[in-house]
Amino acid sequence: MLQRLLGHLRAFKPAYMAYNFLHRRRLRHNEALYRRYGLRQPIYSSISSADFREAAPGESPRFDRADSARLAPTLPGFAEFDEATQQQILQWSEKGYLVLRGLFTAAEVATINAEVAQLIDKGEADWNARQVKIMFAIRQSEAIRRIVAKRELERVLDFLLGKKAHVFQSINFLRGSEQLAHSDSIHMTTYPLGYLVAAWIALEPVTAENGPVFYYPGSHRLPYVLNGDFPHGGSHFLIGDQAYQHYEQAIEAVIARENTPAEELHAQPGDVLIWHANLLHGGRPIRRAGSTRRSMVLHYFAQDDVVCYHEITQRPALL
Numbered sequence: 560m561l562q563r564l565l566g567h568l569r570a571f572k573p574a575y576m577a578y579n580f581l582h583r584r585r586l587r588h589n590e591a592l593y594r595r596y597g598l599r600q601p602i603y604s605s606i607s608s609a610d611f612r613e614a615a616p617g618e619s620p621r622f623d624r625a626d627s628a629r630l631a632p633t634l635p636g637f638a639e640f641d642e643a644t645q646q647q648i649l650q651w652s653e654k655g656y657l658v659l660r661g662l663f664t665a666a667e668v669a670t671i672n673a674e675v676a677q678l679i680d681k682g683e684a685d686w687n688a689r690q691v692k693i694m695f696a697i698r699q700s701e702a703i704r705r706i707v708a709k710r711e712l713e714r715v716l717d718f719l720l721g722k723k724a725h726v727f728q729s730i731n732f733l734r735g736s737e738q739l740a741h742s743d744s745i746h747m748t749t750y751p752l753g754y755l756v757a758a759w760i761a762l763e764p765v766t767a768e769n770g771p772v773f774y775y776p777g778s779h780r781l782p783y784v785l786n787g788d789f790p791h792g793g794s795h796f797l798i799g800d801q802a803y804q805h806y807e808q809a810i811e812a813v814i815a816r817e818n819t820p821a822e823e824l825h826a827q828p829g830d831v832l833i834w835h836a837n838l839l840h841g842g843r844p845i846r847r848a849g850s851t852r853r854s855m856v857l858h859y860f861a862q863d864d865v866v867c868y869h870e871i872t873q874r875p876a877l878l
């Protein structure tokens with residue numbers, strides 16, 4: 560009953576606007592950006608890609624404009640990465656993902672797992688509505704926050720975006736997500752497009768059995784699928800209640816049309832997968848019933864010059 564009421568409230572745009580108004584300090588950075596890009600609505604209003612149709616142009620990320628295989632070696636900072644990382648960065652523009660094996664130590668992984676277990680035991684874990692994801696553990700655990708702010712990781716993220724990456728969100732999973740294919744840009748979107756990046760960390764061995772992450776290499780170069788590209792539904796006041804299902808169907812159609820094979824990541828604890836804002840990815844079904852697949856995903860927005868918002872729910876992102 561309460562969940563249904565919250566669901567209705569979440570679909571009601573004026574409720575969000577009132578919430579945003581109360582939290583407008585966390586949106587203040589958008590004032591200068593709205594002026595710069597020519598957006599006329601107040602910073603606490605709803606926002607979606609439709610509002611940017613007439614916006615002043617912005618520059619897309621450097622490795623969307625030019626191939627990282629050619630451009631990256633000419634840029635400051637590249638020579639300081641180890642050779643394995645350099646090789647991964649070179650393939651970024653073509654594939655839209657990269658893998659950093661063993662970036663986190665066994666001790667760091669054990670600490671993250673222990674901290675998450677403690678949040679659950681104490682009843683403090685911020686579970687999402689379907690009780691699958693634990694949201695924002697980085698806000699609650701100083702130890703997790705410190706571990707994931709690893710310089711080697713941040714240097715790669717900053718280099719890929721060509722701007723300072725700012726961690727926006729963390730999600731912890733105890734089991735495979737079994738999520739259908741999607742691009743993060745339907746949830747966390749930027750203007751100009753492409754200034755989001757995700758880092759997924761394996762917190763236990765991941766095989767074909769426990770629901771690995773899968774992705775479509777190169778799919779980040781396909782056109783972004785945004786609200787105007789599927790029957791989003793809704794109205795001036797409401798978000799369409801079937802919007803996300805319709806989005807998933809639109810993505811299934813893209814995948815069927817493109818007919819390119821997916822890859823999946825089998826990983827050891829501490830391995831990191833980084834994916835592009837528009838890479839199509841999801842979680843494979845769990846084949847071994849009851850198996851766990853502890854993992855953590857962090858989403859980063861570029862810190863400067865970029866409007867960050869949530870396309871599907873048409874909300875500005877509170878930073």
Ligand SMILES: O=C(O)CCC(=O)C(=O)O
Pocket residue numbers: 730732735736737738743759770771772840841842843854856
């Ligand atoms: O961990 C997974 O299975 C997928 C996570 C995911 O798709 C996401 O965070 O966007």
